[in-house]
Amino acid sequence: MRINERRSLWRRMKPHLLVFDAPLAMILFLLLATSMITMYSAGIEYPGRLESQVRNTMVAFIVMWAAALVPPQTLMRLAVPIYTAGVALLVAVFLFGIVKKGARRWLYIGFDIQPSEIMKIAMPLMLAWYFHQKAGMVRWHSFVVAALLLAVPVGLIQLQPDLGTSLLVLSAGLYVIFLAGLSWKALLGLFIAGAASLPVAWSLMHDYQRDRVLTLIDPTKDPLGKGFHIIQSVIAIGSGGIAGKGLLKGTQSHLEFVPEHTTDFIFSIYAEEFGLIGILGLILIYLLLIGRGLMIAANAPTLFARLLAGAITMIFFTYAFVNMGMVSGILPVVGVPLPFMSYGGTAFVTLGLGAGILMSIQRHRKLVRT
Template sequence: MRINERRSLWRRAKPYLLVFDAPLAMVIFLLLGTSLVTMYSAGADFPGRIEGQLRNMMIAFVVMWLAAQVPPQTLMRLAVPIYTVGVTLLIAVFLFGVIKKGARRWLHIGFDIQPSEIMKIAMPLMLAWYFHQKAGLVRWHSFIIATVLLAVPVGLIQLQPDLGTSLLVLASGFYVIFLAGLSWKALIGLFVAGAASLPVAWSLMHDYQRERVMTLIDPNADPLGKGFHIIQSVIAIGSGGLSGKGWMKGTQAHLEFIPERTTDFIFSVFAEEFGLMGFLGLLLLYLLLIGRGLMIAANAPTLFARLLAGAITMIFFTYAFVNMSMVSGILPVVGVPLPFMSYGGTAFVTLGLGAGILMSIQRHRKLVQT
């Protein structure tokens, strides 16, 4: 009798415990392991940094597990409320947010929160819901409405100012619009319009943002000032050679030439110590992560799930591409972390939530099939 009770208890608990998609979880755990190894070296002069990274990983794991339990149908019902709350909080930040380091990005509600992080997931949720409602009835004006829904939070975030987050939210929404059937003609038109508006965008930029662009174009113009950090980052990446200088032996990192080496510039530390071979291994992990996400999107049973899974996967791609390009001197420094590698609680929670949603879509597709 007790054996039957134990079996019955396991059968009841099994659906709640075995919720992870094995291929996706394996890639994420390998990235997390790589992060810990790199963080141990990069954070050697930062007491408590490795413990903090472990804490962030545990929180992200719990968030991922919880998100994997939520059916896509429930996510679809929550899309509009989450988007509405997110935009409301952004307006509240604009009106009476907390200013730190010259930027108004936080809202104090007993503790400080950064509402713009919510929009990284709320934006694709909202647009995926919108196009799901328009399934089979998408017209040119549907894309205009979707663009307005995207422009409102992006504009509010840019006013804070927070260029990095606004670009990530813009990308997350654009991916949904593109996957929903935006024509190539319209895409080319948007590209031309964007190029034509560059002078206006330049005039609207803050001084420090213009300085970042000019530093990207010619970092050697001020090698001991504004160009110092990116020059040292490029030196670190190039000095790694084929096999790297060895773990804990990166001179640029341990002599403190690399800025923000545990957060935005952690890739510079990794490339210096593990070289081209390490970079190719890390690149392979990101390609596997993106490939598995696209497979989940392609096999999703509903338009909402396909659009959401595709957008979240491309967000992972955007994080990795922008960060690696940024620290390599290809793109301006905009404060985008390397996914599942850089230190940071908020970014880990957002990434864990995104991964959990992908696992939920895959899990509930299997449940429907069985």
Template sequence: MTRIHERRSLWRRMRPYFMVFDAPLAIIVFLLFATSLVSLYSAGIDFPGRVEGQMRNIIVCFIAMWIAANVPPQTLMRLAVPVYTVGVGLLLAVFMFGIIKKGARRWLHIGIDIQPSEIMKIAMPLMLAWYFQQRAGVVRWSSFLVAAVLLAIPVGLIQLQPDLGTSLLVLAAGMYVIFLAGLSWKAIAGLVVAFFASLPVAWSLMHDYQRERVTTLLDPTADPLGKGFHILQSIIAIGSGGVTGKGWLHGSQAHLEFVPEATTDFVFAVFAEEFGLAGILLLLFLYMLLIGRGLMIAANAANLFSRLLAGAISMIFFTFVFINMGMVSGILPVVGVPLPFLSYGGTALLTLGLCIGILMSISRHRKLVQT
């Protein structure tokens, strides 16, 4: 009887650490992972080990999710400045001592190769959410200017690597926090005008490969067997899926190796060819549920920091989906952004797992505050 009582007491003490998952979020993520494994089995049929590797990545993602879900928002607030500072420091180290791969200086060797820009996808909204929390009720124009500087530093360092895709994601993450903190619509309109006015300058500052991506977007048929080949084949794969798709394992574009990066950035093309418009709508519905649940958590969060952080993370998922599907379908330049929870890759899944875990932590501690 004593041992049974001890086991029950131990379970009571440990139970809060295991009952941290937000049920709706967990179900949505599980369905997306199931879709990922189905798609990767087909897309990676000529790449042995892809499904097994993704399953390992999923386990790591869930561990990261569980750890983040157990970290209270108050602790996240205390970690915001150190994490941001370390992230910027690592970006500076990349700029000075980074490893060059495929013409880009994005990695730092510290026993293993790491990509510090990935840290900023979480560190940036953390930092800005903390900054506006400190100024709750007294936000002025100067506050937004300081926030813009805090955002511009890592975005500029990432763009120097160069890494347009990650810099856009970090920029979007920061801008969502600034917008949710109360930036006026007049200011937003001014930023839009300034953006279009700066395009000629931005074009002159672009690297040659970035300009080629834009010109290829405008007319991929200009070089159909060269720079435009991949995007044309991706568009063909999506269009050939029709309404119901060709069926699982019957996607000719992917299996004949016409679609580039079929298991990573362009997995959506494989999915669309095999499951058609019906599958695309179902996938978009899952992403809408994910984003909607995140925004619901943000709306009911306990304080300004949690609301800004949860709102920004939710919209980051939207940005991932929009940019990936846009580039794969030929309406945006190719910038190397994975499709959340579907694309193969360990680093991206680790980041996404931490983001989901943070949302679960905010949801859980809202309930604790209410009770």
């Protein structure tokens, strides 16, 4: 009886424990292992930083597991409430938010939260739900409504101001709109309109945002001031050479030349210590992550699931591309972390939630077929 009871218990618990997509889980394991090794070196001057990263990873793992259990149908029902709550919190930040370092981005509800992080997932959820409702009836005005749904949170985030997060939320929404069938002609028109509006956008930028663009164009104009950090980051990447200097031997980080080298600039530390070979290996892991996500999106059973999985996957791509680009000096510094590598609690949880949603879509596709 006891053996049968144990087998019966395992059968009941198995569907709730074995919820991860094996290929995606293996890719994430490689990324997280690389993150821990790099954080051990980058955070050695910061006691407790590695332990905090381990804790953040465990929290993200729990969130990912919980998200993988939630069926896509439930996510679809939650899309509108989550989006509405996110916008309401952004309005609350605008009215009552906490100011830190000149930016009003946080809200105190017994503890500090950053509502803009919610929109990174809430935005593709909402637009995927919207286009799912319009399946077979998508017209030009459907894209106008989608653009308005996207513009509201992006505008509120930009008012904080938070250019990096607003760009990430904007890109997440645009990915859904594009995957929903926006024509190339419309995209070309939007690109032309965007290019034509650059002078207006420039006039609306804050001084520090203009400085970032000017620093990107010529960091040597102020090498000991605004251009110092990006110059040192590029030096760190280049000094790694082919094979790198080795773990704990990166001078740029350990001599405090590179700023925020456990968060936004962790890629420059990784590149200095592991060189071109390490960079190519890391890029390969990210390509595998994106490839697996796109496979899950392509095989998803519903339009909602396809749009959501595709958008989340491209969010991972945007994170990686923008971070590597900004620390390499080819994009402005906008404060975007390297996914599953940079230190940070909120970003790790958001990324874990995104990965969990991908696993949910893949898992429930299999359950439907069986």
